[in-house]
Amino acid sequence: MANARTSGTGDVTGGRAGFGAALRTLQPDEWDKWYANLLRAFAGVVEADEERQLWHGLAEFDRFLAAWDGAECVGSAGAFSFRLTVPGGESVPAAGITGVGVAGTHRRRGILTSMMRRQLDDVRSWGEPLAVLTASEPAIYGRYGYGAASFQLKAEIDTGRTTLSVPEGTDGVRLRYASPVDVLDACEAVYARLVPGRPGMLARRPGWERLGTLDPESDRGGASPLQCVLAERDGETVGYARFRTKLGWGRSGHDGTVILSDLAALDPAADAALWRFLFGIDLTTTLVATGRPVDEAWQYMVSDIRRCRPETRDALYVRLVDVGAALGARTYRTPVDVVLEVEDAFCPWNAGRWRLSGDAKGASCERTRDAADLALSVRELAAAYLGGVSLTALAAAGRVRELREGALAEASLAFGSTVAPWLPHGF
Numbered sequence: 001m002a003n004a005r006t007s008g009t010g011d012v013t014g015g016r017a018g019f020g021a022a023l024r025t026l027q028p029d030e031w032d033k034w035y036a037n038l039l040r041a042f043a044g045v046v047e048a049d050e051e052r053q054l055w056h057g058l059a060e061f062d063r064f065l066a067a068w069d070g071a072e073c074v075g076s077a078g079a080f081s082f083r084l085t086v087p088g089g090e091s092v093p094a095a096g097i098t099g100v101g102v103a104g105t106h107r108r109r110g111i112l113t114s115m116m117r118r119q120l121d122d123v124r125s126w127g128e129p130l131a132v133l134t135a136s137e138p139a140i141y142g143r144y145g146y147g148a149a150s151f152q153l154k155a156e157i158d159t160g161r162t163t164l165s166v167p168e169g170t171d172g173v174r175l176r177y178a179s180p181v182d183v184l185d186a187c188e189a190v191y192a193r194l195v196p197g198r199p200g201m202l203a204r205r206p207g208w209e210r211l212g213t214l215d216p217e218s219d220r221g222g223a224s225p226l227q228c229v230l231a232e233r234d235g236e237t238v239g240y241a242r243f244r245t246k247l248g249w250g251r252s253g254h255d256g257t258v259i260l261s262d263l264a265a266l267d268p269a270a271d272a273a274l275w276r277f278l279f280g281i282d283l284t285t286t287l288v289a290t291g292r293p294v295d296e297a298w299q300y301m302v303s304d305i306r307r308c309r310p311e312t313r314d315a316l317y318v319r320l321v322d323v324g325a326a327l328g329a330r331t332y333r334t335p336v337d338v339v340l341e342v343e344d345a346f347c348p349w350n351a352g353r354w355r356l357s358g359d360a361k362g363a364s365c366e367r368t369r370d371a372a373d374l375a376l377s378v379r380e381l382a383a384a385y386l387g388g389v390s391l392t393a394l395a396a397a398g399r400v401r402e403l404r405e406g407a408l409a410e411a412s413l414a415f416g417s418t419v420a421p422w423l424p425h426g427f
């Protein structure tokens with residue numbers, strides 16, 4: 001969505017937003033006004049009907065909020081009901097914050113803050129330990145306790161001058177073109193099998209798979225319609241790539257571009273077969289891949305990583321709504337037993353000391369009066385939560401204080417993940 005969901009009975013019961021605008025749960029017949037406010041907040045860019053209908057179908061109205069100035073919708077925010085993979089593979093209920101926008105005429109009067117307040121109270125009352133979002137601007141959400149917990153990779157690969165060295169078994173994978181819509185179920189089954197294996201992935205409820213085949217002409221920028229190639233072994237689908245191609249003509253001839261939209265594979269050979277295919281499409285010399293995992297294997301198969309121009313940027317922001325439940329839901333790479341002194345001004349129910357004890361099999365995180373070993377804010381704890389940001393690095397930035405010698409190294413090692421966290425798509 002230009003990003004969008006709230007709780008309650010559906011009654012007009014919310015609080016007063018900021019300067020006195022009324023904040024309440026969105027009613028289905030208010031969708032058009034709500035969505036119009038959101039699109040206007042995002043510079044007024046009009047979304048294709050196909051996309052608008054998809055978001056309307058996915059909206060969970062009892063979890064979406066609207067702020068009103070009379071009959072005018074001036075604020076929007078929503079909270080999808082997701083499940084997020086955490087280190088260890090557990091799928092934890094997480095509110096997927098979306099659709100946040102305040103009318104330009106009503107900005108900087110506290111409407112966002114009142115929506116964030118109501119939303120986090122709601123999420124807590126629903127018993128969901130986490131809230132997650134992607135931020136239009138990184139500076140907005142730290143004040144509400146969100147920390148950047150996963151990152152994504154972008155690459156613009158010069159496929160004319162970069163070769164791939166693929167692992168054993170790659171030649172045994174069969175590739176075939178298919179209509180993206182016709183093979184959606186097979187692709188979704190591949191995706192579902194990958195979800196438990198990587199922190200940050202979202203278990204998709206029925207309907208969400210259609211996000212992967214949205215293909216409005218207005219979004220193609222002159223490129224082809226969405227194409228799909230399936231990877232198969234022994235008749236079974238073991239991976240897929242969805243992409244567009246755009247023809248180009250330079251001084252030396254054709255120099256088209258492959259624009260990767262999505263790729264998933266169940267094993268290294270299937271993954272390599274799909275990347276090798278994308279590298280070799282005739283009449284193209286550039287492959288643009290965005291939103292990929294930062295530790296994705298192709299980077300270690302290429303002859304010249306510099307010609308792939310890799311860049312990383314922040315992706316998923318996490319908020320620990322219930323520190324005890326969130327830390328107790330994941331596992332820890334090495335045994336850990338530390339007392340954390342947590343600062344949380346926006347959700348004071350989290351503030352204070354927690355004893356975290358756990359290992360690779362499970363963990364518990366309970367209130368304690370024991371002396372603290374580490375002190376940090378809930379935002380830093382959220383950044384480290386999925387195992388992609390090190391507590392040692394946060395301490396070096398002055399964001400974590402070690403109060404017992406050795407506690408930082410112990411916790412930092414334990415919190416890390418062997419697979420980088422990754423958010424597979426926006427919402």
Ligand SMILES: CC(=O)SCCNC(=O)CCNC(=O)[C@H](O)C(C)(C)COP(=O)(O)OP(=O)(O)OC[C@H]1O[C@@H](n2cnc3c(N)ncnc32)[C@H](O)[C@@H]1OP(=O)(O)O
Pocket residue numbers: 002003004041042097098099100101102103106107108109110111112113114133134135136137139140
């Ligand atoms: C998950 C998502 O949907 S992300 C999408 C977020 N939406 C957008 O970017 C659309 C365009 N922007 C907007 O709609 C609005 O400007 C919003 C939602 C970002 C902010 O709404 P407002 O109602 O103006 O925010 P509010 O008045 O509550 O400000 C709260 C605080 O955040 C600060 N703040 C607000 N927006 C920003 C920003 N873009 N960058 C940095 N700080 C900001 C304010 O200065 C204020 O700080 P203070 O508490 O120190 O005084």
